[in-house]
Amino acid sequence: MTDRGRRVDRVGVDRSEGFGERLLGVLLDRAHEMPPELIAPLVAEEVARVGGREVSILLQDYEQVLLVPLPGRRLKVGGPESVEDSPAGEAFLSRRTVEVPKDGSVRMYLPLLDGSDQIGVMAVTLDRVDDDDRRLLRRLAGLVADMIVTKDAYTDQFFQARRSAPMSVAAEIQWSLLPPLSMTIPQVEVAGILEPAYDVAGDSFDYALNGDILHMAMIDAMGHGLDAATMATVAIGAYRHTRRAHTDLSQVYAFMDKAINEQFGPDHFVTAQMMILDITTGRLQWVNAGHPAPFLIRDRAVVDRLESPTTLPVGFGGEEPVVSERMLRPGDRLLCFTDGLIEEHHTGGEQFGEEQLVEWTNRILRDRAEVRAVVRALSHALKHERGGTTTDDATIFLVEWRGGDADHLATVD
Known part of the structure; x- marks a missing residue:
């Protein structure tokens, strides 16, 4: 003493x-x-x-x-x-x-x-x-x-407390399925948003950080309501099952495809994009199954679309997909989205389209830097531009790779 x-x-x-x-x-x-x-x-x-x-x-x-x-x-x-x-x-x-x-x-x-x-x-x-x-x-x-x-x-x-409007059964299912809307560590940050929040049905995203590998998926199940929510639930469940079994991306697609086909028949499908990112090197790999190509953002502007060979949507029995690859630079961002974002129509009847999505993304990036703030601002600005309504699910998922390591967090000062 x-x-x-x-x-x-x-x-x-x-x-x-x-x-x-x-x-x-x-x-x-x-x-x-x-x-x-x-x-x-x-x-x-x-x-x-x-x-x-x-x-x-x-x-x-x-x-x-x-x-x-x-x-x-x-x-x-x-x-x-x-x-x-x-x-x-x-x-x-x-x-x-x-x-x-x-x-x-x-x-x-x-x-x-x-x-x-x-x-x-x-x-x-x-x-x-x-x-x-x-x-x-x-x-x-x-x-x-x-x-x-x-x-x-x-x-x-x-x-x-969080619910400020009535929520559909399909939306409750989807919200219970989601991971946290954002995740940040020194090497990488992700954020997502779903619209319409209280009536979303077929859109979903998922991610998991396992060691140095960040797994990501975005899906869009056909249709609306409970049928779409049920299909999305099966698709995400199949994705998680194969991801946790350390299955490669092409086989992830095959397993998801079989699950959707056996459960719902040949007339139902899910578009999907599955990605893995090595957060130490910036090596990105992905498989596209009928989904819109993500945008590559560099220096706070959209500089490219990640075009790649695509297979049929999940459920249609497509051929084994090609696994595409790209090396990212520190600070690069990937903007993933569902087709509801670009196929929505203005009040006057004109389709929104990718060109306007690029324009609005660049406009938001000039004013905001934080990943979560960019996702929120972009989703809300696009909804306002479409007249405040969304007739289809419209989902955004943004990931930023920074590189480096987090070893300093494992030491006591």
């Missing part, structure tokens, strides 16, 4: 519990058995310990337009806040804490990040803020995000 009574081990490392560890430790110790509805009052109590008040938890809605307040005991529940032009939205999109002076106090907006997926924002008011407050509240927000994601698996509370 030292003269202050704090325990020190044999190599001189202080292992006693300080204020910050106690504060965060309460959440960690209770998280495994805490009912979802008790997250709010405990978080409010934790914030009060550092002199905070007026705690709000704002979750992203399914259209990625609003941050909607989570109701709960001891939470401040106001109106929704815009993702696009509010302090909460700024914190959400930038993944950084935003501080707004107000009436002699400070309102802090802290991003809720589960890994790198953006869940929403936690807002807190303090009389004054120092670096210790910033550190503790940032870490508290991280724990809150993890708890929301964990508890979301067995409660409807968060789903109901």
